[in-house]
Each structure stands twice: as C-alpha cells, then as structure tokens.
Amino acid sequence: MIPARTLEEAQILAQAIVNTIPEPFLVLDERFRVLTASRSFCETFKVTPDETEGNLLYALGDGQWDIPALRTLLETIIPDRVAMDGFEVKHDFPGVGWRNMLLNARKVIYQESANITILLAFRDVTATRAIEQEKAALLQQAEELVRQKQVLLQEMQHRVANSLQIIASILLLKARAVSSEETRFHLQDAHQRVMSVAAVQQYLHATDGVDQIDVGAYFEKLCAGLASSMIGDVQPIMIDVMAEKGMVDSSEAVSLGLIVTELVINAIKYAFPQSKPGAKILVTYEIDESDWKLVVSDNGIGKGDSDIGAKDGGLGTTIIKALAKQLSASVEMSAGNDGLTVSITRATFTSRMPKAA
Structure with a gap:
C-alpha cells in the first residue's frame, strides 16, 4: 500500500512533468476519458482544464475531437499495439483553424491493476506541411520551366539544323554553277565546313540537351557520319576511334567535335590523293583527371591543310588553333612518310595510344 503522502507527491510530480512538455499532451483512461490535459494542450486548442478533464475525448469542444482518423487510432490500432508513432490527423478545429497533427500514442499497462x-x-x-507543399509546387513549376526550356531548345536546334542544311545546299549549288576553279574550290570548302558544324549539331541534338557528353560515343557517331557522307568506293578509308571512358561538358564537346571533324575531313581530302590499300584514319582520346589528349593520325602521304603546323595554314588550321585555344590546349603536328599526326593536348600528357599505321 503506497502511503497517501507519497501518492500525492507522485501525482504532483506527474502533473508537473505533463505541464512541462512543450507539445500538447493528454492522458486518457481505457474509455478515452481525459484524466489530464497539459497546459500546452489547453493553450493550443483554447480550452480550460475544467472543460477537458473528466470528459470523453470525442465530446470535447462540442465534438471537435470526434475525428474518424483519431477514432481509428484509439479504437482500432491502440488496442492491438502498445505504441504508435507519427499517426497524422488533419482537421479544422473551431477557433484554431486547419491543423495537421502528428500523434504519438503509448498504452500503459499496470502490473497490479486492470486499468x-x-x-x-x-x-x-x-507549417511543415505547408512548406513541403510550397516546395512541391515550386519543384513542379521548375520542372515545367525545364520542360518549356527543352521544347524551346529542341525547336531552336531544329531551326539551326534546317538553316545549316539550306546554307550547305546553296553553297553546293553555287559551287556547281561558277566557272572559276578557285571560286569553286572555296565554295566547296565552305560547304564542307558547314557540314562539319551540322554533324556536331546533329549529335548534340540527339542528346536532348544533356549537360555531360560521353566522349567515346560522341566521336564514334561523328566519324561514322563523316565516313558515310565523304568516303566513296574509289578510295576506301577506314576511320577508327579509340577513346577512354569519360564525360565532358556539352560546351567543351562542341569544340572537341569541331576539331575532330576538321581533322578527319582534312585527312580524307588530302592524305590519300591516290588509292592506297589499308588507308586509315585513327582518332584517339585519352584522359588523365582534368587533362586530356586528342590525336587524329593517318597513314597517308603526310600532308594536310597547307600543313597544319605551318605558320600560315588554311581555314582549317585557323579553326583548329582557335578551338584549341578555347580549350586551353596546344596543337602539335608531325608529318612524314608514314602519315600525318595532329595532337591537341591540354597540359602535359604522355600518350599511351597507338598511331595509324
């Protein structure tokens, strides 16, 4: 038998603990009558202890707590469990407004009592749910803006592709119409430059605006397109691509793609003036952290676009050097009886790849 004084002190202590809890707190009996309501509960839901304690929970505040979700918790879940955490109740409380409440429940069973x-x-x-909804709405708006941006980008890419095709067609028609061989050569050369830009643009369009581009797949598709459009049956030329796995920004991929296209076109046009068995162009790309080395080599006669390494090269030379400068890379060329090799290198890089042979 607990002494009356000790029991009274325990009740005072328990009530003090309940009132100290910063969040609303109730103590119910097995019939869901309120034994104790914390001060925070009374302040939050604008009730007094006299209006709460001793009354059935569902009858509080003219039935404002007669909530189906709360009944489910107390009458269905709690009888089968000792505890339940994070049970969410949404309700519009009179005088308080709409609230989202997370309920944590504990069932206390006594050893010496059936109570x-x-x-x-x-x-x-x-407030948390409101912020989450606001974030979800903002995310949805952002996704919609991204979708609209992608649609606009695709439309722009489509227009650019059409424009490039039109320009290329006009240049080709003009080249066929002029009588001057020099003018025809320059028009055909300009046509080929436009087609090189179109080849790069076509691949980037296929990536749907992806920020990171797979270098190996990129070069393979570019070279396959150039081979199918420029290499005939009279002088078959094999174009091989050996690229280490790596991703680059789409902006950097454009410059790399234009360089590869220029060098491959240059090799196709100048490296094999006469038929040669086993004619080959090799494109290699190696990566060492932020550094890289791009090499385009052939096993032709060792001549290129007015000799790319020369001080005064042709249009292709100018384009390649300008693009390399954009990429903070250097250009080197070596030519001999075994062909021409052009290397574009960022920083110091020791090559591990073979050359065309």
Missing part, C-alpha cells in the same frame, strides 16, 4: 492509461502526444506539423 489501462493511454498517453497521447500531439505535434503540430501544419
């Missing part, structure tokens, strides 16, 4: 006590704690997550 059961239910501890019910409430956590107001209304």
